[in-house]
Amino acid sequence: xTVKVSIRSPVIHxxxxxxxxxxxxxxxxxxxxAPETSxxxxxxxPPPPPTGGRPNTETLDAPLHAIxxxxxxxxxxxxxxxxxxxxxxxxxxxxxxxxxxALIAEALASMGAHLASGLQRVAGIQLSxxxxxxxxxxxxxxxxxxxxxxxxxIQVWEVQxxxxxxxxxxxxxxxxxxxxxxxxxxxxxxxxxxxxxKFRVYAKL
Numbered sequence: 355x356t357v358k359v360s361i362r363s364p365v366i367h368x369x370x371x372x373x374x375x376x377x378x379x380x381x382x383x384x385x386x387x388a389p390e391t392s393x394x395x396x397x398x399x400p401p402p403p404p405t406g407g408r409p410n411t412e413t414l415d416a417p418l419h420a421i422x423x424x425x426x427x428x429x430x431x432x433x434x435x436x437x438x439x440x441x442x443x444x445x446x447x448x449x450x451x452x453x454x455x456a457l458i459a460e461a462l463a464s465m466g467a468h469l470a471s472g473l474q475r476v477a478g479i480q481l482s483x484x485x486x487x488x489x490x491x492x493x494x495x496x497x498x499x500x501x502x503x504x505x506x507x508i509q510v511w512e513v514q515x516x517x518x519x520x521x522x523x524x525x526x527x528x529x530x531x532x533x534x535x536x537x538x539x540x541x542x543x544x545x546x547x548x549x550x551x552k553f554r555v556y557a558k559l
């Protein structure tokens with residue numbers, strides 16, 4: 355049986371004291387209930403980023419994420435990922451746009467050089483790319499960047515793009531090969547000094 359109690363509230367309503375009739379069980383729940391977190395508080399206090407696990411492409415490189423590219427491996431020795439060719443990254447003849455291939459090449463090489471230089475700022479100064487075969491709309495493309503030379507101020511990375519059946523990734527066809535030269539160990543501006551932390555979370559250092 356629910357016991358009813360009458361609680362006098364100091365709140366004034368239209369010049370009179372309002373009497374609140376609240377059941378004991380409801381009153382107890384109200385008193386002991388934890389305060390709810392508002393949407394505004396959630397935005398102000400986002401959850402901490404995960405440690406380890408699959409690299410988050412959206413966090414690390416927004417342009418790559420925009421075309422649907424996903425990073426698989428992230429280390430100073432190799433950066434790799436994959437892309438399902440969609441209309442977002444095709445030219446009018448429904449084949450992979452050459453500029454998208456160049457974007458992937460420079461992005462992966464830059465990430466690798468950034469890690470190989472001890473999370474210092476890097477900048478691409480030359481990119482050369484050879485297009486060997488086309489990738490059609492719907493093809494599955496994998497990309498892999500590896501260092502050719504890691505110097506104190508200059509690094510050179512090779513990036514290969516291949517298409518394959520995702521169920522048989524070892525049976526692949528090379529579609530583009532590129533070389534990226536990067537200037538390394540540049541000073542990180544104060545405005546983006548936290549940028550390396552994004553890589554520290556996901557990279558295999």
